[in-house]
Amino acid sequence: MKNIYIIGVGLIGGSLAKDIKKLDPEVIIHGISRKQTTLDKALSLNLIDKKATLEDIVNADLVIVAIPVDTTVKMLPMLLDKIPETGLIVDAGSTKKDICKVVENHPKRRNFLASHPIAGTEYSGPEAAISGLFEGKTNIICEVEKTAFKLQEKALKLFESLGMRIRYMNPEAHDKHIAYVSHLSHISSFMLGKTVIEKEKNERDIFDMAGSGFASTVRLAKSSPEMWTPIFKQNKVNVIETLDEYINNLRQFKQFMEQDDFEAIYNEMKDTNYIKQILEGIA
Structure with a gap:
């Protein structure tokens, strides 16, 4: 995965960016946010390599959605419309039922993996991003069978490389x-x-x-x-x-x-x- 787009470069998105870059310095991390000040801060902290927009994810190998869950529900179908056939979208939302429901009949449902890395602090924003946040933490994956096998395999390998334990669960549970x-x-x-x-x-x-x-x-x-x-x-x-x-x-x-x-x-x-x-x- 060379081109990674992170939507929401705060605590979760920013921490993922730091650890992914540490794993593979060659990867290019693109940041997307509704606030330019957030992207400016993320650039100054070296969390991202480039600014991007939603239109750019047509070039994505991986998109990480780390924004409030209500916005995720609204945005996810549109993101799946844009993702290339070889790309994957992963969310980090703390709820899963509504998120999974909104894309259940999408033609590119196989390009989405519902996840919830149970990690965090009480702080927010790019300044809150820290290295090693996910080491030893559980990442709950929902409806893994609905994601294309080769794509889920890449994501699970990444999660495990970041030190996460993987647990599978249905969205309601x-x-x-x-x-x-x-x-x-x-x-x-x-x-x-x-x-x-x-x-x-x-x-x-x-x-x-x-x-x-x-x-x-x-x-x-x-x-x-x-x-x-x-x-x-x-x-x-x-x-x-x-x-x-x-x-x-x-x-x-x-x-x-x-x-x-x-x-x-x-x-x-x-x-x-x-x-x-x-x-x-x-x-």
């Missing part, structure tokens, strides 16, 4: 599971930040008392609303289900507090400590 392990985490962080900000209006010293526990829990509240609002919208049904379960657990905890049932609270926390074993098994 992906969206359901990711609502628990990612989307709910972000909502919790945003709402904790909101609660503390509102309280801080009356108690100015609250942030002076905030330790590393608060900082780590609220870290995701620094994430981009432009990216996360469309994710919540596309995965609305699953997100509401996870919120119902989460709110029920919070209500139960509150009830234990009101009843001075600290033995129950202890048992709740002790039982939940099992998550350490689960996470150690993943690491």
Whole structure:
């Protein structure tokens, strides 16, 4: 793959660009963005070799789409119209059902691979791009059987070269599971930040008392609303289900507090400590 076009040269797109260039210095990475300032910054940071437009992807060997999921849904059919028969489009969206649905009957469906590299930070933009972001991370691939074998083979080889573990899942299962392990985490962080900000209006010293526990829990509240609002919208049904379960657990905890049932609270926390074993098994 000589000509790679990255649409959205931010944290994910920019980090992919850095690692791909490190793997193969001869590859030419073209950046596409609706903002010229983003492309200027990406050039100055050596994330891309050239600026490009959507019209240029007729020359692409690989197109990586790393933009908000609502824009991906709108743009993907048009991108498939333009991609050459030998080219492949890969997305990095955090939802998969709507993205897969919009191209299910496209004549060039075989030129698209639905993926979700589960990696990132709370930062955004070209400045957020870092080397090695995907090392040891899971990349979920959906509907791999709908992608031409030779094209999927090239993409999977690239992902593995970047250090990713590959997992296969259907779009519906992906969206359901990711609502628990990612989307709910972000909502919790945003709402904790909101609660503390509102309280801080009356108690100015609250942030002076905030330790590393608060900082780590609220870290995701620094994430981009432009990216996360469309994710919540596309995965609305699953997100509401996870919120119902989460709110029920919070209500139960509150009830234990009101009843001075600290033995129950202890048992709740002790039982939940099992998550350490689960996470150690993943690491």
